Amino acid sequence: MKSRLDFHPKFVASLASYSKERFLKDLMAGIIVGIVALPLAIAFGIASGVSPEKGLITAIIGGFIVSFLGGNSVQIGGPTGAFIVIVYGIIQAYGLEGLAIATFMAGLILVLMGCFRLGTIIKFIPYPIVVGFTSGIALTIFATQIKDLLGLTMESVPADFISKWIAYFQHIETTNFWSLGIGVLSILIIAYTPRISNKIPGSLMAIIFMTVLVYFLRRFWGIEGIETIGDRFNISSEVPQPQSLNINMDTINQLLSPAFTIAVLGAIESLLSATVADGVTGDKTNSNTELIAQGAANIVVPFFGGIPVTGAIARTMTNINNGGRTPVAGMIHAVVLLLIFLFLMPLIRLVPMSCLAGVLIVVSYNMSGWRTVRSLLKNPKSDVSVLIITFLLTVVFNLTIAIEIGLLLAVVLFLRRMTETTKISVFHDELDIAHGTESNQHEVLKVAKGVEVYEIEGPFFFGIATKFDELMRSMADRPLVRIIRMRRVPFIDSTALHNLEILITSSQKEKIHVILSGVNPHVHETLKKANIDRLIGDDHICDHITKAVAKANEFVAEMQK
Structure with missing residues (x-):
């Protein structure tokens, strides 16, 4: 008899044929992915409006749960660039507690999606919508990093895209050329590291070199104008204690829309990542199990101050390319990050903010998918209109409006096509x-x-x-x-x-x-x-x-x- 609840974690299935040789490969892959995830988790946390350790906590707890309960053998979970814009917006509007409640509610929605077997349906969200809001998010991330890249002196950065650029131009004379140089050098290191070695993540190399350089510039040349993580944040290596969430009907009504956006975006990104992974490994993801795992991660993470969790395509591919084939590799990646969190956080204070801005600018470039956008512009006008409208709504307004109107527009155009076909x-x-x-x-x-x-x-x-x-x-x-x-x-x-x-x-x-x-x-x-x-x-x-x-x-x- 077929089980009503489609929940079959890959970790349990992998134990039946697990071996020492398999563990050694997963161990190596997990260590490498952990190192790759470190700068991204920190950068995504800061860009989202929380402290850097919150990004790490998200990668540790969320990454472990996604691997332990997930329906894909190689999926790596954690904070991703796609959530930067929406998380930042929620914090601006509702504060950190509002973010925690919205993330918790999104987790419940994801679990319900998996329980009601909606995993397969999520995959059929029109591709122009996915490309439109992904490109829009990429441009928005790029815009959020200009202040740190240029080292501008500003009290606050406006939330909306157009006002943000107006403010940048108004304060352009405060540009710190040392910060700009550090940011540009970081981008060049990330771009050229793969030409030397694919084994070493360019973002990690950039952070190491630029941190050492800034340390010497401060210590021996007295250059103090380059802001570091420690200058902006009071970071701690103590494991955070669980916090309570004050949930009532008023907060549910206020945060249901952003929670739904987090859930839909998380489902799309995690299943897209899983589909890409399946194409490489030849495995088959259980979509409903994956949604339940993503939901469980987002239910737990808010109690420790974390931000939304989803499957990360870049880290998942890094896992595959380095030999990871079971969820054990993803669990090891979380343990590696935990050890860094416990013992190396004081060094994180020295990382220059402009270097992290360079890391995120490269992330935004890779997210933009401009080649895909260029090819989609040759498609039928209805697809192009969905792409452009979703992109503009994401950039000018916010991701919640973009997803809602994009889906509505896609449904209307689909019905029109069906009517014309019949x-x-x-x-x-x-x-x-x-x-x-x-x-x-x-x-x-x-x-x-x-x-x-x-x-x-x-x-x-x-x-x-x-x-x-x-x-x-x-x-x-x-x-x-x-x-x-x-x-x-x-x-x-x-x-x-x-x-x-x-x-x-x-x-x-x-x-x-x-x-x-x-x-x-x-x-x-x-x-x-x-x-x-x-x-x-x-x-x-x-x-x-x-x-x-x-x-x-x-x-x-x-x-x-």
Whole structure:
């Protein structure tokens, strides 16, 4: 019997065939991923508006839970660039407690998504929407890093995109060229490190070199204008104690929309990362289990002051490329970060802010997917419009509005396409059975005068139901029999059933017979549940057009006697 709850962690399955050789490979992969994740976790935490240790706590706790409970063997969870904009916005509007509650609520939503088996459906969110808000997030991240890159002296940075750039230009004369130089050098190191070695993460190399350089500039040359993490934050290496969340109906109503955005974005990003990983490893992700794991991570992390967790594509690919093949590698990555958190946090204080800005600018460039955007601009205008509108809404307003309006626009355009795809044809006098097929055997049926055949080709849903109703009303002559041919109707919705019921009732009042032809078993079952079979009569539902036309001709003959 199939379990109702689709929850099957890959960690449990991996234990059956686990070996010492496998552990050694996972150990190496986990250590490398932990080192790669370190600068990103710190940078994402600071850019999101929290202290650097909160980014690390998120990567430690969230990363461990995602690997332990997840439905993908190699997924690495933690804070990601995609959440920077939304987390920063929530903190500005509702504070750190509001962020914690929104993240907790998002975790519950993700768990419910997994329990209700929505993992597969999430994958079908239109690609132009995903690209649009990913590119928009990338541009927004870039904009948030200009202050630290240039070392501008500003009391505060406006939240919205346009005001942010206006403020930057107003304070451009405060540019610190030492900070700018550190940031540019960091970007160059990250860009050119892969040409020397793919084993060493460029972001880590940039942080090490720039931290040492700034230390010597301060110590021996007396240059104090380069701001470091320690100058801005009081960071601690103590394990945070669990905190309580003050949740009530008012906070739920206020934070439901941002929580939904976190959940949808987390689901999209984690399943996208898992799909990419599957393409490399040949494994198959259990999408519903993965959503439950992501939800569990986001439920736990807020109690320790963390930020939203999701699957990270770059870290997941690093895990795969270094030999990780089971969730143990992801769990080791979390342990490595924990050890760094406990013993090396004092060194983190020395990292220059402009260096982290350089790291995030490279992240934003990689996120932008400008090549993908360029190729999508050659697609149909409807896809391009969804892409551009989602991008602009993300940049100018916020991600919540972008996702909501982007999805709404995509649904409307999809319905429009479906309506255009579904055709309604009208036949009189004679009907070729092979019409619309590739068959070379043409059998023409003689249709008696007074019989009209309406063929619906495509889904019979609310968009087509109105179109069909309008077509019926536009017919000048009142027929004696109406045959509705439904051989190519895969499903019928409640609006179409309602319109069909009205058509049958009004036709019966006018002494017009209605015959349904070519009804497939699924549609027939739907008609029975709606009692259409009782209304029209079982003898008026035919499985083939030849029977329907013969019956219609008989009715006409009897009525003309």
